[in-house]
Amino acid sequence: MLSPVPFFTHSLTALSKIIDKAEAHAQAKGIKPEVLPQARLIADMFPLWWQVCIACDHAKGASARLSGHEVPSFADKEMTIPELKERIAQTIAFIQTIPDADFADAEARSITVKAGPRELTFPAPQYLHGYALPNFYFHMTTAYNILRANGVAVGKVDFLGG
Numbered sequence: 385m386l387s388p389v390p391f392f393t394h395s396l397t398a399l400s401k402i403i404d405k406a407e408a409h410a411q412a413k414g415i416k417p418e419v420l421p422q423a424r425l426i427a428d429m430f431p432l433w434w435q436v437c438i439a440c441d442h443a444k445g446a447s448a449r450l451s452g453h454e455v456p457s458f459a460d461k462e463m464t465i466p467e468l469k470e471r472i473a474q475t476i477a478f479i480q481t482i483p484d485a486d487f488a489d490a491e492a493r494s495i496t497v498k499a500g501p502r503e504l505t506f507p508a509p510q511y512l513h514g515y516a517l518p519n520f521y522f523h524m525t526t527a528y529n530i531l532r533a534n535g536v537a538v539g540k541v542d543f544l545g546g
Contacts, residue, residue: 385450385490388512389479392443392520398545399439399524400472402531402538407465409536421463423530432530434460436468439523440475446516447479449495450508451486 406420421433430438437460448455456478462471495511497504506515528543 385487385508385512387447387482387484387487388443388450388517389447389482389484392447392479393476394545395520395524396440396443396472396476398543399436399527400469401545402528402536402542403436403465403468403472405538405542406531406534406536409531409534410465413535417464420531420534420536421465421468423534425526425530425533429526432527433463433468435523435527435530437462437471439520439527440471442516442520442523444475444478445497446512446520447482449497450490450493450512451482452489452493453482453486 409415410417410420422431424431437458440458444458445455447453458471458474462468490508493508495506495508497506497511497515504515525543528538532538
């Protein structure tokens, strides 16, 4: 199986740059530093800070599980822009420690994850393509959309990391 690490790294790097633009936007507009991390698209959706944490969790979780490594636990308490940037950097640093060779037998693995109160078990390819990647991009996209809806000047090129 092809390592997902380069793809996660690329997208998380783009997300970090988007967050840089959000920080500059907040400073230019006089928005208090705690406002954007708490922003939501709608009341019943998670705020920006949690969207970023979940995207990072899917990147580190998928990379670890598919390579046969333990998934590291992060504190999930990043409530400021600098803390969100550090969470992304910490995730990238972890996934880049996993050698490509560790993904060689990934397709034969069975992956079990906890999703709320449920445990879900997938063949590795189904886990990656039907669960981990869709969840990663959902939360990354939602983080992008929260910032865009709050006036941050970002576009498709920013999201794609162009």
